[in-house]
Amino acid sequence: MKILRVICSPRGSSSESYRLSQTIINHLIISHRGSDFIIAERGVGGLAHVDADYAAAVSKRRDSSSAVVTTGALLQSERLIRELESADYVVIATPMHNMTIPSALKAWLDHVIQADRTFRITPQGKIALLRDRPVFVAVSSGGTFSTDNASQPDFLRPYLKAALATIGLLNVKFFSVEGTAQKPDALSATRERTERETALYFSKPLQATV
Template identity: 50%
Template sequence: MNILHIDASPRAESHSRKLSAAIVERLLDVSPGASVTRRDFAIDPVPHAWSDYATALSSPTTLADPPPGSLDFSESLIREVEAADAVVIGTPMHNLTVPSVLKAWIDQVLRATRTFRSTPMGKVGLLQDRPVFIAIASGAIFSGERANQPDFLTPYLSAVLGSMGLQTVHFLAVQGTAFLDDGQAALAREEALATVDFAIPA
């Protein structure tokens, strides 16, 4: 088994990093021999789309005959997803949605004719489904009766990942982190972990 572990927080000791690390630990408990492929966007951020890549994606004609090398980086990221039996993404909620470094990764892996095809009914995913565990940390509260801000992160990631064929998406969240001490945050992580079954289909 291979786990693709992605962190998008710029902070080395963030709540989302601690939660994503705990998810990986649970997966390793289930599959002790699993390998982990690491992507830390604070240390090695995915660049935003450059001219040749944007040109390649601009029309069916250019996508069929793209500028040399323009899709190579995108291809390497997509292959990491394809090689993973489970994907773990740790992300803060920035201004109600995902941080730009995670959006840059999405712009590389959500690619026409490679991870989805367009139909009159919308995008159809071309990747085989696998579990995706998303660890979210939010300084405010975005779900439940105490919600005090909108949530554009979870519906967006559900739509994006689903467009690629990744339908089994689990969201685990630690909310109100601006007001939690270390003990409360640790308890919130345990409560989030308890909401998900970490069994991986064979």
């Protein structure tokens, strides 16, 4: 089994979202007791944005023989797509930045959501080309965004769900630690609540719940 962990916080493995992603990964490993796991760690903080060659390539229609590029400007994207294709599970560890995903995660999405490679444009709309697989998203935010009295709008979850659906990843489950800007006692209680919710979710058979 291969888990691809996409690490989006500038704080890397010291981040709150990474910590929550580790809880998710631990549950996944426990729920597949006896299986060997490989965890591929993909930090996206240093990813170059897509460039002019990339934009030129995806704006013209390509046939399937030219879609897979292993040299040149699209090489980085192709590596990231293959890494994603080979994963059984994807775990995205991300903070909320300015009410949505951080720009590092957007850069990764721009690489992996590639016309004529991971989705196709047809007169009827976009057709996803990747096999679906479970995606777990560990979100951390300074304020709240999912509660009734949320402190801000949530552009993170709807956007990320729609973006991943474009390429065929429909099976997306979010967990969050919201309110990291709170006083330490309140934050501890929030973390514990998230831990309980995560444990409850993974206590049920995975296929039935994702």
